[in-house]
Structure formats: C-alpha cells, structure tokens
Amino acid sequence: KQEVTQIPAALSVPEGENLVLNCSFTDSAIYNLQWFRQDPGKGLTSLLLIQSSQREQTSGRLNASLDKSSGRSTLYIAASQPGDSATYLCAVYSGAGSYQLTFGKGTKLSVIP
Amino acid sequence: EAQVTQNPRYLITVTGKKLTVTCSQNMNHEYMSWYRQDPGLGLRQIYYSMNVEVTDKGDVPEGYKVSRKEKRNFPLILESPSPNQTSLYFCASRTGGVNEQYFGPGTRLTVT
Numbered sequence: 001k002q003e004v005t006q007i008p009a010a011l012s013v014p015e016g017e018n019l020v021l022n023c024s025f026t027d028s029a030i031y032n033l034q035w036f037r038q039d040p041g042k043g044l045t046s047l048l049l050i051q052s053s054q055r056e057q058t059s060g061r062l063n064a065s066l067d068k069s070s071g072r073s074t075l076y077i078a079a080s081q082p083g084d085s086a087t088y089l090c091a092v093y094s095g096a097g098s099y100q101l102t103f104g105k106g107t108k109l110s111v112i113p
Numbered sequence: 114e115a116q117v118t119q120n121p122r123y124l125i126t127v128t129g130k131k132l133t134v135t136c137s138q139n140m141n142h143e144y145m146s147w148y149r150q151d152p153g154l155g156l157r158q159i160y161y162s163m164n165v166e167v168t169d170k171g172d173v174p175e176g177y178k179v180s181r182k183e184k185r186n187f188p189l190i191l192e193s194p195s196p197n198q199t200s201l202y203f204c205a206s207r208t209g210g211v212n213e214q215y216f217g218p219g220t221r222l223t224v225t
Contacts, residue, residue, distance in 0.1 A: 034213055043203060053189040077212065099163060105155040
C-alpha cells in the first residue's frame with residue numbers, strides 16, 4: 001500500500017527566503033505526482049503536476065522535482081512571500097489506471113513579514 | 114468557468130439520518146472521486162468512479178455509498194451517519210488521461 005510522507009510537518013521562515021518542502025513515497029511505481037496548496041478552511045488548489053516520465057516542473061516561483069527511483073519529490077519556493085502561507089500537500093497517483101491518489105499529511109508553511 | 118461544485122457546504126445532522134452530498138462538474142471529466150480530510154490523518158480516498166456506472170472503493174469506503182448515473186454528477190450517500198463520519202469532504206474530477214485533479218470547495222459535515 002502506497003504511503004506518502006511529508007517533512008517537515010510545519011515550517012516558519014522570514015519573508016524573502018528560498019525554501020524546500022520534501023515528499024517521499026514508498027512505492028516507486030507511480031504515474032504522476034501532484035503538489036497542492038490548501039488555505040485554512042478552503043479547498044485544494046493544484047500547483048504543479050509532474051508526470052512519471054518528467055524530472056521537474058516549474059511555475060513562476062515554484063519548482064517541483066521528482067526522483068521516482070528514490071521515491072522522493074521536492075517543492076522549491078523562491079523568494080517566499082506572506083501570501084505563500086498555507087498547507088502544502090503532496091499526492092501520488094498509483095494503482096491500475098492511476099485512479100488511486102494517496103496524499104501526504106502536508107507541510108504547514110508560515111512566511112513571516 | 115470550469116469548476117467542481119458541492120452541496121451543501123455545511124451540514125449538521127444526527128446519527129442515523131440518511132443524507133446525500135451532491136457533487137457536480139462542468140468539465141466533461143470521466144473520472145470523479147470523493148475524499149475525507151481529518152486532522153492528523155490527512156486526505157483519504159473514499160470512492161472513485163472511472164466513468165458512468167463504473168465505481169470502485171478507495172481506502173475508507175465503509176459507511177458510504179456512491180452512484181454515477183450521469184457523467185457530471187457523483188453524489189456521496191451516507192445511509193446511516195455516525196459521529197465518526199464527522200469530517201471535511203472533498204469531491205474531485207479529472208479527465209481519463211493523466212491529468213491533474215480539480216477539487217470542489219469542500220463540505221463540512223458534523224454528525225451528533
């Protein structure tokens with residue numbers, strides 16, 4: 001059974017810092033990996049989707065990498081801003097037809113002005 | 114606007130009273146799914162549907178039912194709700210290919 005772990009569980013940084021969020025998964029036979037953002041009491045917003053054949057994806061100040069063989073992904077946020085404060089969730093698609101989506105428990109990020 | 118909608122957004126009910134949470138998407142997506150989110154446990158998949166009339170269990174299906182009679186709708190049914198089903202529920206959809214999921218705004222359910 002796929003398990004996804006995110007470290008750290010919480011992170012507090014001063015505004016302007018670059019930071020890295022980590023995600024690891026136990027079964028490397030994944031189809032895709034997706035990073036989401038969740039604001040308190042809100043739904044999930046998709047940030048980046050990395051297909052299994054890709055090594056990384058970039059969107060603005062965000063860069064996500066994927067190393068299937070080691071079961072790891074990282075989300076890099078450049079020049080952090082207070083508006084980046086949220087919980088970041090990593091999720092992997094696995095199983096036949098990639099219908100199963102397993103989430104990590106998230107990293108709660110606080111960017112201090 | 115492409116979106117996934119859920120209703121109701123908030124619901125307080127009593128043990129044993131049947132309820133349905135509706136989910137609808139306007140993107141013609143084949144795949145839809147339901148998740149619940151609980152503190153310390155994260156998001157867990159309840160049921161998913163690959164297309165009309167095709168559904169399968171996720172990680173935590175006990176106490177829930179689903180149906181997929183139309184492509185756009187995927188209701189979640191709790192026949193006899195219990196307090197341990199108090200949670201935040203999310204519906205999601207995506208195309209049949211390898212594409213990102215779109216999530217609804219969530220339904221906060223409290224069972225007393």
